[in-house]
Each structure stands twice: as C-alpha cells, then as structure tokens.
Amino acid sequence: MTELYDVAAIGNAIVDVIAPATDDFLTQQGMDKGAMMLVDEQRSAALYAAMQAGVEASGGSAANTVAGLASFGGRGAFLGKVADDQLGKVFTHDMRAIGAHFDTAPLLNGKATAVSMINVTPDGERTMSTFLGASTEFASDDIDPAVIEAAKIVYLEGYLFDAEAARHAFAKAAGLARAAGRMIAITLSDGFVVERHREALLGFLETQVDLVFANATEVASLFQTDDFDAAVDALRSKVKIAAVTRSAQGSVIAAGGETFEVSAFPVEKVMDTTGAGDQYAAGFMYGLATGRPLNVCGQLGSLAAAEVISHYGPRPLVSLKDLAASKGL
Numbered sequence: 353m354t355e356l357y358d359v360a361a362i363g364n365a366i367v368d369v370i371a372p373a374t375d376d377f378l379t380q381q382g383m384d385k386g387a388m389m390l391v392d393e394q395r396s397a398a399l400y401a402a403m404q405a406g407v408e409a410s411g412g413s414a415a416n417t418v419a420g421l422a423s424f425g426g427r428g429a430f431l432g433k434v435a436d437d438q439l440g441k442v443f444t445h446d447m448r449a450i451g452a453h454f455d456t457a458p459l460l461n462g463k464a465t466a467v468s469m470i471n472v473t474p475d476g477e478r479t480m481s482t483f484l485g486a487s488t489e490f491a492s493d494d495i496d497p498a499v500i501e502a503a504k505i506v507y508l509e510g511y512l513f514d515a516e517a518a519r520h521a522f523a524k525a526a527g528l529a530r531a532a533g534r535m536i537a538i539t540l541s542d543g544f545v546v547e548r549h550r551e552a553l554l555g556f557l558e559t560q561v562d563l564v565f566a567n568a569t570e571v572a573s574l575f576q577t578d579d580f581d582a583a584v585d586a587l588r589s590k591v592k593i594a595a596v597t598r599s600a601q602g603s604v605i606a607a608g609g610e611t612f613e614v615s616a617f618p619v620e621k622v623m624d625t626t627g628a629g630d631q632y633a634a635g636f637m638y639g640l641a642t643g644r645p646l647n648v649c650g651q652l653g654s655l656a657a658a659e660v661i662s663h664y665g666p667r668p669l670v671s672l673k674d675l676a677a678s679k680g681l
C-alpha cells in the first residue's frame with residue numbers, strides 16, 4: 353500500500369487550559385508536581401475556578417506530536433475521540449488546519465471533550481490534571497485500517513493504557529501495522545501511567561513495539577530502578593530503538609549495540625515544559641521517516657523540544673522546518 357503518512361498517531365484528544373501557578377498552589381491542591389493526574393469533571397471545574405487566568409490550546413500528547421511533525425513538513429494522521437461540542441470542534445479544526453488527517457467520529461450525546469488543566473510553576477514545570485471525558489470512548493471500531501496501513505510509523509500514546517477500550521484498540525492497530533510491515537512506536541507518557549500498567553506495558557513493548565520514547569522518570573518506574581544506565585539497557589533489550597530523554601541533559605538513543613548521546617539545545621528561559629516529550633518524538637520520527645541517522649533524529653527531537661519549552665503551549669509556534677534548516681539539520 354502507498355505510504356500516505358509518515359506517522360499515524362493514536363491518543364487522547366484533549367484541549368489544554370494552561371495557567372501560571374505557584375508551588376504553594378500545587379501543594380494546596382494536592383498535586384504531584386510534573387505529573388499527570390486524572391480527575392473527574394467536577395474536580396476539573398473546581399480546579400479551573402481556582403486557577404489563574406490562562407490560555408486555551410489544543411493539546412493531547414500524540415496530537416501535539418502530529419502537529420510538530422506537520423511543522424517539520426511531515427505528513428501526519430491522528431486518531432482520537434472528541435465530543436460533538438465546542439471544544440471538540442476547536443480541536444478538530446486545529447488538527448485539520450495544520451494539514452493532518454483527522455477523521456475519528458465524534459462522540460454523540462455522551463461525555464464532553466477532554467480537558468487538561470495545566471499549571472505551570474515559575475521554573476517552567478507543568479503539572480497536569482486531566483479530565484478524559486469523551487476520549488475514553490475511543491475503541492477498536494475507531495481504528496481505520498486504511499490509515500494505519502498507509503503510515504510508515506504507527507505511534508501510540510501510553511496515556512491510553514488508562515482506558516480499557518483503548519488498549520483493545522492499540523492491539524488492533526498494532527496487528528494491522530505489523531501485518532502491513534509498518535514500524536510501531538509508543539511513548540510511555542508518564543511515570544504514574546507506567547506504575548499503573550507496568551506489566552501490560554512491558555508485555556506490549558516485548559511483543560509489539562519497535563521504537564519507544566520515554567523520559568528518565570518513566571524508565572525508572574518501568575524497571576523499578578534509579579540506575580539510569582541500567583534502565584536504558586533493560587529497555588534496549590526489549591525494542592529495536594529506545595529514545596530516552598532527560599530534560600537539560602539531552603537524550604540517549606539505544607539501538608542494539610549502538611548508543612548515541614544527544615545534547616539538549618540551549619534555551620534562554622524555560623517557560624513551559626508542556627509538550628517537550630511530544631515535540632522530541634515529532635522531530636525524532638520526522639528524522640526516521642526521512643531516512644536520517646539516529647543521532648540526527650535525536651537532534652531534530654531536541655530542537656523541537658527546545659522550541660516548545662521556550663513559550664506557553666504544547667505545540668510549536670514557528671516553522672520547525674525553517675528552524676531545522678537554520679541549524680543545518
């Protein structure tokens with residue numbers, strides 16, 4: 353089948369509300385700094401009322417990655433569930449406006465479109481409280497085989513392990529991708545997600561996944577060790593390519609017997625880390641899809657991550673294609 357997309361991504365379709373916050377506010381609200389907590393609709397509304405004035409922006413981890421890919425000039429498709437409401441329309445518009453294919457049927461007469469309340473502390477760290485709403489209704493029937501089979505890389509968002517129907521959808525997508533000879537990638541998403549679904553994730557990595565994205569917290573949680581190198585080696589033994597990010601220390605790419613250490617791009621001031629991992633994955637997969645060596649894939653990822661953390665919001669504000677060209681990438 354013709355490759356129509358560089359990446360087809362499956363994830364939660366979320367609109368973000370991003371506002372500045374103090375560390376005291378996080379403590380008062382009982383939040384784990386830097387993590388993603390799941391909340392119900394009432395708690396989400398209460399939090400919104402307590403937060404400072406913020407900005408709304410389409411988010412969702414894998415959707416952000418598709419947006420980054422598009423900014424590099426790549427061809428992306430997104431599969432995820434919104435409701436037939438105003439936020440769902442905003443999210444849908446934003447995906448289509450960047451040229452991504454997004455055609456999942458919206459949920460009718462059910463829960464509202466997912467919202468993530470994101471509090472950003474003065475150090476730029478983001479803490480997310482997510483009401484998953486309609487996105488939990490994403491199920492196997494929402495997997496369009498034609499889209500999966502036409503993508504070079506099928507990219508799965510680990511956050512979806514929190515919804516049982518979505519896990520079945522993952523299995524279906526992975527089966528289709530495998531049969532079509534496509535690469536399967538996953539992001540581990542969050543340390544607590546890994547803690548909740550460690551065994552299922554390990555099984556999925558071993559049997560289905562070629563490429564995994566994770567950060568230092570997530571690999572530590574996956575292998576229950578604080579020894580970074582040991583965790584990277586454990587991951588290396590499970591997949592063809594492991595790309596592990598560690599904030600300002602850059603990333604490590606482990607592929608078979610090869611290891612590449614990639615520096616982070618310098619950033620004047622970290623404003624908001626929301627979407628850093630998403631944009632790293634965007635740059636990395638754009639590099640893979642365009643046949644770059646693994647260290648260059650990592651550099652493209654670092655560049656995209658540096659751009660997104662230098663401003664509020666989870667998606668790039670400048671053309672990543674132009675930015676990469678200006679850096680000789």
Ligand SMILES: OC[C@H]1O[C@H](O)[C@H](O)[C@@H]1O
Pocket residue numbers: 364366367368410411412413416468480626627628630666
């Ligand atoms: O990775 C950042 C994203 O995770 C959450 O899903 C938010 O929507 C945010 O945009």
